[in-house]
Amino acid sequence: MAFAERDGVKLFYTLDGPESAPVLMLSNSLGTTHKMWEPQLAAFSKKFRVLRYDRRGHGQSSSPPGPYSLDDLGNDALAIMDAAGASKVHWCGLSMGGMTGLWLATNHPDCIVKLVVCSAATFMPPPELWNGRIKTAQDKGIEVLAAPTMQRWFTADFIKGQQDKVAFIREQFLQTTVEGFSGCAAAMRDMDQRETVKTIKAKTLVIVGADDQGTTPAEAGIIVNRVPDARGVILKGSHIINVEAPEAFTKEVLEFLG
Numbered sequence: 276m277a278f279a280e281r282d283g284v285k286l287f288y289t290l291d292g293p294e295s296a297p298v299l300m301l302s303n304s305l306g307t308t309h310k311m312w313e314p315q316l317a318a319f320s321k322k323f324r325v326l327r328y329d330r331r332g333h334g335q336s337s338s339p340p341g342p343y344s345l346d347d348l349g350n351d352a353l354a355i356m357d358a359a360g361a362s363k364v365h366w367c368g369l370s371m372g373g374m375t376g377l378w379l380a381t382n383h384p385d386c387i388v389k390l391v392v393c394s395a396a397t398f399m400p401p402p403e404l405w406n407g408r409i410k411t412a413q414d415k416g417i418e419v420l421a422a423p424t425m426q427r428w429f430t431a432d433f434i435k436g437q438q439d440k441v442a443f444i445r446e447q448f449l450q451t452t453v454e455g456f457s458g459c460a461a462a463m464r465d466m467d468q469r470e471t472v473k474t475i476k477a478k479t480l481v482i483v484g485a486d487d488q489g490t491t492p493a494e495a496g497i498i499v500n501r502v503p504d505a506r507g508v509i510l511k512g513s514h515i516i517n518v519e520a521p522e523a524f525t526k527e528v529l530e531f532l533g
């Protein structure tokens with residue numbers, strides 16, 4: 276466990292796995308922490324030096340006042356890589372983590388070896404959707420957003436049958452600060468990577484849940500069609516697909532990374 280620092284923002288990160296192994300950096304979604312990767316940690320850390328972190332506004336990282344931009348989030352990731360002594364990483368990110376990976380592979384291609392982008396999109400309109408969530412968080416607190424968020428993030432069957440796993444993610448969501456949630460939601464609102472991803476050179480795997488209503492299979496298809504060396508895979512489940520379909524997710528990522 277350690278902290279990187281960028282412009283006064285403290286960024287928590289943690290390393291697991293053999294020191295000499297290639298680095299696999301994992302990036303969480305909006306409203307979760309580095310802990311969301313626990314279902315994959317044992318398998319990934321057998322082959323890789325696994326670098327997990329808490330995005331600004333989440334977990335043990337600082338929550339500076341927003342709005343944040345995708346540039347902030349990408350540059351934070353670079354500061355963490357620097358602090359961890361990793362000049363190149365395989366990247367696996369889910370939702371905001373996937374979108375941060377697209378930004379890094381576009382803007383800092385030498386840092387990304389292979390790219391795994393899960394439950395993501397290049398553009399997330401309408402802005403009113405994000406402004407509404409920001410206003411709710413600021414006026415009423417993060418708790419009000421928890422139930423609708425879990426309903427978007429998991430299928431109804433999973434919510435009914437796997438309450439402990441949903442609670443594990445819900446707890447992380449509830450710990451997100453209002454500043455962190457609002458700042459990151461603004462970054463999503465203002466993101467437009469529709470054209471820029473066409474220049475990505477990294478070999479890319481795009482993973483999506485068949486029932487994801489927010490970052491849909493159609494959005495994943497757009498990434499696959501625009502990133503030159505990309506292929507896609509659809510798994511059974513919704514948005515937090517590494518938790519809802521952990522074995523299939525782990526297998527796809529490990530096969531892709533080789």
Ligand SMILES: O=C(O)CC1=CCC(=O)O1
Pocket residue numbers: 303304305306369370371372424427428463489490514
């Ligand atoms: O919250 C959602 O439903 C979708 C989402 C966008 C960015 C993220 O991390 O989650």
